[in-house]
Amino acid sequence: MKNRGKQLIWQNYQKDIADDHFFYVRSCIRQNFFPGAETTFLRILKDVLNKDVYDDPSHTTCTGIGYHTDIVPLETTMTVVARQFALMTEKGYKNFIPSCVTSFGLYLEILETWHNYPEVLEKTRSNLMLATGRSFVLPENIVHASDVIYKFRSEIAKKAKYRLVNIHTGKPLKVVEHIGCHYAKMFPDKSVGGAEFPRVLSGIIEEWGGEVIDYPERRHCCGFGFRQYFIKANRGYTFSSVKKKFDSMSPYEPDLIVTNCPGCNVFLDKGQYVISEQEGIVYSRDGYGIPVLTFEELTGVVLGFDPWDIGLQVHQVSVEPLLDKIGVKYDIQKKYTDKNNRLLGKPVKPTLLKTL
Amino acid sequence: MGNLADRLKADLHYREGMRACINCGTCTAICPAAEHYDYDPRSIVELVQRGDEEELETLLKSDAIWYCGECMSCRTRCPRNNTPGLIIMALRALAQETGFFTESEKGRQQIYLKRTIGHDILKTGYCVYAEGLGTDTHPEQGPIWDWRQNNWKAIMERLGANYQKPGPGAMRQIPEEALNELHKIFEVTGAFERFEKIEQFSEKKAKQLGLQWDDSLNNEYIKQLYNGNSNENSNN
Structure with a gap:
C-alpha cells in the first residue's frame, strides 16, 4: 500500500520528453563560461543518439538576467520569448529545449501567464507582429536540455x-x-x-x-x-x-x-x-x-x-x-593549449587550493 | 498616477503572486536572503496585503525590497500558493516607475544593472558578454578566469564556439537583423521607458548627493553604489 501511494505521487511528477526533432536555444552564461558544454551536448545528441537538433543563428538572449535584475519589464521579456517561439515555428519545430535553467523557468512562467490570461497572450502576439512581423505557435513540448x-x-x-x-x-x-x-x-x-x-x-x-x-x-x-x-x-x-x-x-x-x-x-x-x-x-x-x-x-x-x-x-x-x-x-x-596544440600559458596557482 | 496599492494590484506579477497570505512565515524560513540580510518576506507580504499607502511608500523607498535573489524557493513552500518573489518583482517595478528606488542604497544599484546587462542585451544579443570582465571587478572568478580572459578567442575556438562569426554556435555574432528586432521589441513594449526612468531618477539623485555623474560606469555615483556597502544590511 505504502509503495503504491508513492508511485501515485511519483506519477504527478513524470513528464513527456520529446523523442527527437529539437529546437535548441543557448544559454548566455553557459556560452560565456562553458562553451564546450554546449558543443558537447549537440555532439551527444547528433553523433551519439542520432537526433535532429536545430541551432538557429538568429535566436538571442531570452532577457532572463535582465528580467530577474528587474530592468527589463515582463511585457518585453514575453515578446522576446515569443520571438524565440516564432523562430521555432518558422523552422518547422515543435519541441523546444533551452540550455539555461533560468530560461527554462521563464518559458514555463510565461506559458502559465498566457494560459491564465489569454488576453496577455493576444497582446504579446500583437506586440511581436508590430515589432518584427513574426507570428508563432506555442511549443508542443518544452523541456530542459x-x-x-x-x-x-x-x-x-x-x-x-x-x-x-x-x-x-x-x-x-x-x-x-x-x-x-x-x-x-x-x-x-x-x-x-x-x-x-x-x-x-x-x-x-x-x-x-x-x-x-x-x-x-x-x-x-x-x-x-x-x-x-x-x-x-x-x-x-x-x-x-x-x-x-x-x-x-x-x-x-x-x-x-x-x-x-x-x-x-x-x-x-x-x-x-x-x-x-x-x-x-x-x-x-x-x-x-x-x-x-x-x-x-x-x-x-x-x-x-x-x-x-x-x-x-x-x-x-x-x-x-x-x-x-x-x-x-x-x-x-x-590541457592548456589552443586548437593547434600550442600552449596558451598556464593559470596562476591559488594560495591554498591545489591545482594541476 | 493612482494610489500605490492600486498600481501594485494592476501588476501581473502581483496578480500571479498574491492570493491570501496567512502569515505563517514559511517563506521566511526557506528564504536564502533572510539568512543573509535583515529581511523578512512574511512581513513584506503582510504589509502589502494591508495596503496602507504610507507604509507602502516607506517600503518602496527601503532596501528591503532589493534583498531578494529571485530564486523563487518561496513559491514551492507557500501553503496558500502565494509567491513573495513575484510580489517583490512588482514592488521593484513600481519603485522604478515612481523613482523611489533611488531612496535606498540597494535600490540605487539599478543604474549599474541597466548600463551593463541592459546595454549588453541590445548591443550583443546576450544578457552577459563576459569578454573583458576581468578579475579587477570580479576577483571571485579566480586565476583560471585571468587565463580565460588572456586567451579568450583561442579558448573559445578550442572549445568549438563560433566566436564572433556569422552562423550558428556558441558566442556567434548575432545577426544585425535580430538585434534590430530586439531593439524594436524594447521600444514597443516599454523597456526603453523603464531605462529612461532609471537614468533620469539616478541622475537627479547623484546631483542631490553631490556626486559626479556622467554616461560611463566610472562616475562617482556608480562607483559608490557598485563598491560601497554601509554594512547596515547584512546579518553576517
Whole structure:
C-alpha cells in the first residue's frame, strides 16, 4: 500500500520528453563560461543518439538576467520569448529545449501567464507582429536540455566507456547533484521528480553507477541571486550561500558535484576558490577541492570524449583527481593549449587550493 | 498616477503572486536572503496585503525590497500558493516607475544593472558578454578566469564556439537583423521607458548627493553604489 501511494505521487511528477526533432536555444552564461558544454551536448545528441537538433543563428538572449535584475519589464521579456517561439515555428519545430535553467523557468512562467490570461497572450502576439512581423505557435513540448539526457540515460549507459565507479576501490563515486532553483521550484509538476527530490540528475548518476548524496542543504540556492552577484557590494549574499552548501555537504566527502544550471556551476566551482582564499578552507582531503561538472560535461566524460575537448580545463577546481578515480585517460600536456596544440600559458596557482 | 496599492494590484506579477497570505512565515524560513540580510518576506507580504499607502511608500523607498535573489524557493513552500518573489518583482517595478528606488542604497544599484546587462542585451544579443570582465571587478572568478580572459578567442575556438562569426554556435555574432528586432521589441513594449526612468531618477539623485555623474560606469555615483556597502544590511 505504502509503495503504491508513492508511485501515485511519483506519477504527478513524470513528464513527456520529446523523442527527437529539437529546437535548441543557448544559454548566455553557459556560452560565456562553458562553451564546450554546449558543443558537447549537440555532439551527444547528433553523433551519439542520432537526433535532429536545430541551432538557429538568429535566436538571442531570452532577457532572463535582465528580467530577474528587474530592468527589463515582463511585457518585453514575453515578446522576446515569443520571438524565440516564432523562430521555432518558422523552422518547422515543435519541441523546444533551452540550455539555461533560468530560461527554462521563464518559458514555463510565461506559458502559465498566457494560459491564465489569454488576453496577455493576444497582446504579446500583437506586440511581436508590430515589432518584427513574426507570428508563432506555442511549443508542443518544452523541456530542459538535462531532461533530454535523463530520457536517454540508459541508451547512453550502454554506449558509455566509463562508469561513475572508483576503479581503485570498486565503490560507486559519491555525487552531489545540484539542481538550479528555476528548474523545479516554481513549477514542480513540469520537472522530473518534483522540487524536493528531482530525478533529472540523480536518475542519470545512479544509471551510470554513482551514488547520490543526500545532505541537509541539498536544495539550498547556489546564491547567484542575479543582482546579488552582479553588484560587487552584494556578493556576500552569494558566497555565504555557497559556504553554507559546502559546510553541509563536505562531511559526506563527495567525489563530484553535477549541475544542470550554468550559473550554479560558476558559483559552486569559483566559490571554492573564494572560500579557500578568504576562510582558509578547502573542502576535500587531497586539497584540490570538489570538482564541479555540468551535466553535459559529465555525459561527455562517461562517453569517453577527450576532457579537454569538452572544456574541463576552464573550471577553477582541477578535474584530474576525478578523472583518475574514473580511470579516464588524458594528456596533461594538452590541457592548456589552443586548437593547434600550442600552449596558451598556464593559470596562476591559488594560495591554498591545489591545482594541476 | 493612482494610489500605490492600486498600481501594485494592476501588476501581473502581483496578480500571479498574491492570493491570501496567512502569515505563517514559511517563506521566511526557506528564504536564502533572510539568512543573509535583515529581511523578512512574511512581513513584506503582510504589509502589502494591508495596503496602507504610507507604509507602502516607506517600503518602496527601503532596501528591503532589493534583498531578494529571485530564486523563487518561496513559491514551492507557500501553503496558500502565494509567491513573495513575484510580489517583490512588482514592488521593484513600481519603485522604478515612481523613482523611489533611488531612496535606498540597494535600490540605487539599478543604474549599474541597466548600463551593463541592459546595454549588453541590445548591443550583443546576450544578457552577459563576459569578454573583458576581468578579475579587477570580479576577483571571485579566480586565476583560471585571468587565463580565460588572456586567451579568450583561442579558448573559445578550442572549445568549438563560433566566436564572433556569422552562423550558428556558441558566442556567434548575432545577426544585425535580430538585434534590430530586439531593439524594436524594447521600444514597443516599454523597456526603453523603464531605462529612461532609471537614468533620469539616478541622475537627479547623484546631483542631490553631490556626486559626479556622467554616461560611463566610472562616475562617482556608480562607483559608490557598485563598491560601497554601509554594512547596515547584512546579518553576517
